[in-house]
Amino acid sequence: MKQAVYQHLKRRNRPTHPKELARALGLKRSEVRGLLNELVAEGKVERVRSRYQLPGGGKLVTGRLDLARDGYGFVVREDGGPDLFVPEARLRGAWHGDRVEARVTGADRRGREVGEVVRVLERARRNAVGTLRFARGYAWLSPEDPRLPPRIKLKPEGLALVPEGSRVAARLVFPEESGEREVYGVFLERLGEGGDDVEAETRAVILKHDLREAFPEEALAEARRAARAPLGPELDRREDLRALPVFTVDGADAKDFDDAVHLRRLEDGTFEVGVHIADVAHYVKEGSALDREAFARGTSVYLPGRVLPMLPEVLSNGVCSLVPGEDRLAVSVLVRLDREGRVLGHRLVESVIRSRARLTYAEVEAFLEGAAPGEALRPLAEDVRTLFLLSQRLRARREAEGAIFFDFPEVKVELGPKGEVHLIPIREEKARSLIEELMLLANRLVAGELEARGLPALFRVHEDPSEDRFRELSEALARLGYRLEAPTPAAYQKVLKAAAGRPEAEVVATLLLRSLKLARYAEESLGHFGLAFRDYLHFTSPIRRYPDLVVHRVVKAMIRGRLSEEKLERWRRTFPQVAEHASVRERLAEAAERELAKYHQARWARDHLGEVFEGTVSGVQSFGFFVLLPNGVEGLVRKESLGDDFYVYDPETLSLLGERTGRRIRLGERL
Template sequence: MKSEKKNKKKHNNHHNHFTTGYINFTKNGYAFVKIEKFQKDIFIPKNKTNRALEGDLVRIKFNEKYRNKRGIKMEGEVLKIVKRKTKKFIGILKIKSYSKYGLVVIYNKSIHVDIFIPINDSIKHHHNNKVLVKIISWPKKLKNPLGKIIKIFGKSGEYTTEMFSLLEEYEISYEFSNKIKSEIEKIYSETKKISFFNGNLRKDMRDINTFTIDPINAKDFDDALSIRKLDNNVWEIGIHISDVSHYIKEGSLIDKEAYSRATSIYFTGKVIPMLPEILSNQLFSLQPKKERLSFSYIFNINNRGKILKNWFGKTIIKSNRKFTYEEVQQIIDKKKGDFHEEINDLFFFSKILTRKRLKNGAIYLDRIEVKFNLDNENNPISLDLEKNNDAHKLIEEFMLLANNKISEFVSLNFKEKSSNRIFIYRVHDKPDFQKIFFIKKIIEPLGYFLDSNNLKKSINSLLKKIKGKPEQNMIENLILRAMSKAKYTTKNIGHYGLSFFYYTHFTSPIRRYSDIIAHRLLYYYLLNDDNYLNNNADNKTAVYRLKNMDFYEKQSLHCSHKERLAIDVEREFLKYIQIKYIKNFLGKEFYGIITGFTDWSVYVDILLFQTEGMVKLRDIKEDSYILNSKNYSIIGKKKRKIYQLGDKVKVKLMDINMEKKQIILSWMGNNMKN
């Protein structure tokens, strides 16, 4: 006992240390600074954060406060802010009539304090508006920083307000400069007449039955399929992709802007395009009855699904018809309609391709997608839980095939000719096995199992077993979270989920810059291939100069980063739409599945909406529940009733917090295990 006190005293008197690191705040106002050489973060009390904000680079003084059985606790204080992460924040302006100051309340985790705004005539009528505010100063005598409003987005909760404030928050461009517009007009005016291009310099596919299959509201058609029967047992299939790189020259203003955006953003009811609509929806779009330039993968396949011959190169096509997925599904079901023979032949081959992929170990995750229908004022009025039908799967299989075969072609065909072979790959690493172990512990009480020794087969078996079960969405989400994030790189490790060793993104150059990179690299290799150059070179004098590996790796990292941002902002906006829609059902009761626990709450996925809400443990009236973190369950203190992950329960929609995008539920106490 004495030695413990002596030890504690010794460490209380430890010399101070000084270091620099990034600070992270909790919602309670205290913070931690992560220092790489220490295994534990340095704790910063509330009164010693010295006006630092989330993510700031700070200089701190710290000491080893005491040592106990858990190790050393290090506590410190912020001496100064070396560099602010940002001075600009988005929040909601709150104005009280009797105060000299308004408050901008920040609801995300980017800042732990509100910002004071001096009230003047220009802002006093903007109560509850979402605004962009800049911190001007933070006097020592004030607990809150002082700011200035630099942009007003509109009333909080409105469609355009939420969309444009999100784009601002994620620093996503949504307008094109006048200089870029001038460059676009020049490209468009010079190439309006596609017949200007001599079809002899490309493979001419204009007389072969070709069509596009896309969503009903699609405007940019960047892929088309052609098919013709060569003899009783052999078909020629063409996968044609818009030849965007023919028009977008590397280093041009449009190219720089497309690279900066790297991807289109898809909101419910609105698209923020990577390329201007006059190009993406018109000149580049493979519209019906119009001659269009394309980059194609054409192959011969027999009636057993064996690919006999491959060809890659530039083409000119003329689509006969644009189909929606719904129209193609009807043709598949009824075996009649426009081009029904061609569509059913393609469907036949797509099923063979699917079987081959699954046999090769591909993971088959067939997710339900939530789609909202909006009225004229962009308010959500209904939702559809959409699942991929046969028409979707048909297109998906041929796009996967093209991406696989093009990557394989570049990687293998030019191996001897280019020792420093460069390409952009779409890779997917093995899953996090700690997360797989976590899934096993959760699903075993529900009667499901995973075999780590044959994980892919086991996952596919699990996905089949949960199909149509209430816990399906929860388990699918757990599997998705366990998977590594796919990314772009020049260093190929294969694609774990698809079970392809060679894979790229080539089929969507209108909406993904990574595909433009792949187009340019493939064309470079084709221009250096004697067979292609002698027969089908689009422009024998044009030489695309290959950069070094570092250049393409930097571009790959950039595309991966922008893709993650796009996913995050799309998910955030969808959450807003979901919350706004669900607000119409306050007071109604629904069934849901328990998806998570914390010390103070239960999370429930509402089955009808595929949306997660929260019940506070203290609000469950039937008993006083506590968390059993080892068994992922809660247990009642008196009745000893247990609720586990995956249990089906009834809840009532009690409240909506639009700013925090939270759904507050009331517990109805029904436990109905399947």
């Protein structure tokens, strides 16, 4: 069998995970790992992070280009191999975020692989935002993003009445599309008239990150037809759960309720916990215009003061939303738990439910803290209390398995009627933990069942940190007095516990978080490092995430026994591209949300100039230090502004040291 493993790696000619080998060769994963270890010892195979390849293999790699401000970049490989360093001169017209094919050409003095871009497979952006300039008889766009070229030539159409210095948006036309030698831009619109313009800033972020606003009429028409369709035939064939005490828990301003829960006490002293998820797949048919638009969007985007939903509101806030008192179609995970939170069994069913109440995190939190239940919560009080106790047992079991728990404060940006900024810390820890644990449970059980059956799915994967990141993290933690024993979830958790309650706790957590890879979607189950789960996926939010909708289609086909070979083959063929696209759209949405939140935080800071606040030193550099306020606002304090001494940066202790006073400004210090 060792030769079969070797030949399979030779045919694939790229880094391969042991799980892929086990599946392809019909072996147990433990057998495959043993054979791979023997091949590594013989020098016939080399290990690349969690994958294996022949020595010198993988000369052509595919991935996303991550550009630094200095011009060079790294190809973040799709196969999980080490990031490929690409000098600026070898980018060949590729831009930040582009999906590229690159060739490994050698290694540098540090042993890091070096390569060159061969071709651009997919452009990351269609639009750019910047300042309009005129020079040498041409119009030019000076982009705001420093990772883009410093200027892009614009076509003159539409610019006759636009003054120089205006903030404008342009559609990018690349050489592969135009046949020209250089990229150029086509003027789209002027963004605001100058000054603080919230609408213009929001519009700029939408354009910059290629977010979609209006729905195509064909998709809207399909949504309206789906919403009007009678439920009669569906109600008859589904498991009727309308008599159960089902309820939702969401934020006070939420409208798209895609998950609900219930508790039922069984005669043997165990519990049935139901996690009911809106059956969006019933309304959004695979391959329809509505489905194509949902795929293109990938996710709902929640900007301050504005939501760009993945689905039209007639579905997302209408017939798909699990509002109280209405019959709703769902896909339900019915889990049997004992008092210690152990899973004794589960079922997946297509169901019809009727929510009893729409509860908010705030009222559930108040109740769990000892307040009397309100009118909506009162009939469900004992269920909520028991579900919370069970959720904490589930959390404790996850902790024992090595899950990493980060406790960063969350702040929500809200805009008042006149655009005023309110930064509101999110504090409903118990209520949110209750729902989070039940959703994690459902996601994990669905992932495990699909993986055990060998069915195609979109998994949520979080791979181990790279060797370079782990080494850098270990060195940084050592300067703060901590020892990271191994690149495992349990070792990370141990450091977090050791730092808990100490001034540098938040800084330690930040260092640990930054060392981790980004979670992504994949067509294979590669485990989730942060959650310490062997199998995991997203199932519980199909109204706002496309991968969840895809998983629902697989689950529904499994429940109905309609898994034809043709369907399975189509899914296996298309899911890798769906996973990559969904991951890209998720990153764009997160970047847009983060950028606009930072803008509003800057507006808040401007409105509070001269006021004094307490904060925590969140970063130290040679030029100064960063301070994070409790409301999420972070700012730079330049060292020349410190009048009490001349400060020198000490990289060993990540601090600034005053030469005369000996005062030291450290990470985690309260100021």
